[in-house]
Amino acid sequence: MDQGDKYPSESGRRRFVKGVVGGAALAGVGASGAAAVNSATRSPGAGGGTTQAYAIENVDGPAPRGMPQIPVEIDSEGFLKGVWPEVKTEDQGGLSIQIAETEDFKGSGVTYSTEWYQYCGVESYAGINPDYDSDNYFRVGSNPGYGWESERYSEADKLHVDDFSDYQTWSNNIGQDGLGKPATGRWRSEDAENIIPIQLIKSEQVENLASQDPWLEASTSEGFVAWLNKCTHFCCVPKYKSEGSAKFNAENDVYCQCHQSVYDPFSIVQTLFVARPRPTG
Template sequence: MSDKYPDDSGRRRFVKGVVGGATLAGVGATGATAINSATSSSGAGGGSTQAMAIENIAGPAPRGMPQIPIEIDDEGYLKGIWPEVKTIEQNGVKIKVAELEDYKGSGVTYTSEWFQYCGVESYAGIQPEYESDNYFISGSNPGYTWQSEAYSEGDRLHVDDFSDYKDWGNGVGKSGLGKGATGRWRSEDAEDTIPIQVVRSEKIEEAAKDDPWLKASTQDGFMAWLNKCTHFCCVPKYKTDGSAKFNAEDDVYCQCHQSVYDPFSIVQTLFVARPRPQ
């Protein structure tokens, strides 16, 4: 797999801006058309949305997977930030939205609409007022052996369990790029599970020093995203078995249809978020 952009294009930076709404909207045009037609029904929120996402670099996925800003509590547990809930008027109707403008001075508007795709818009946990402590939770079938050894189902992810992130490699590709974990978010007492992926990496630490968004949305090298492939909504994984034959051993690879994402390339992506069912 080769990079989508030439080395001298300047596109392979850690954080990249929108090329232009019309240009990005044209990427994966068939998917965008399908989403537009699917959002014509009534519902809350939705519409044209710019999200910060880990970049899709290969395969059929039309765009990256949206990032989840994180924080670490006083005891070292990881949690995703949920935007402030407020009431707005949309098309003459007052609705509840979860949105934070200029998130921590980054210039980015962070909204729950980032996650309104692949049916997630209908999940209880994506509703603005869903009650949750927002911790990242390890599931009953975690994606990595180390998680099975460190956690039981329902345990919260903790920074101490990533202490070897500068050496870890999962036996796939290069070691030392960063340590991954899988889990769920805002899904306790809910029928549907919101899958997430967390990575801790020195590359994230370094990039956050000079980038306002990464400085605001990551902490101590930890970064997270909603782990739903934007192609057919499968659940990819960072440093997963079988990815090497697609040159994706150091990336996030979706085994369903071979979409590949670069967790260390954060881009601003434009798409049509689906409205939440009313």
């Protein structure tokens, strides 16, 4: 088997050519065309339409694009949280609609919006409402993805920077040691029926990238990068350095076991997609 073949014949999986037609068509939309796409694709509800977002790059498998990044900040006590955009009201079709959007996020030149997360049904989650009452901390979920989390935390505990101090040597015996230390969790999901899943990593690679890129300097902190952990293919929950990933050469990546989509957490790219509107009423 070719070492570069991530879909060996014995796996029974098909190779996918990722969204060449749809992706190329959207990528070529100009300013006037974007308005037409918005009009043609927007359903009743709040927001939605053609959206640019920063994401961890999809590098293999059927997923059409990367998973959207969540800007990270660290409070004065060392607890990790996701930054929520500025909440404001705008007129859409004669109606006053609340949105959450920050232009020129921390001087990066990037407009950061909750529309980044409006896919896979997440647009209907309570935590995506702009004014949802949340402290925005990353908290441990009911089923942590890594053994070290289960040993250190209880459900709903806030993730803390001190627990990532071994990030340069951490290993779960999958792939290369010392690339970074991951955690899974939830965000803006207190007392909510639906949980917004997140994953984050502290890595020296992230620190190096942030020193060279205005967006990453603004959206990462002390080597931490985070993203909404919903596969853009069929909305499963992938995992960094997960079981079975080595068979598809994804042992150092974020791997979705459902249909073998692979994401590179150390490659943050700009994506273009049609965000779904938030339900209203």
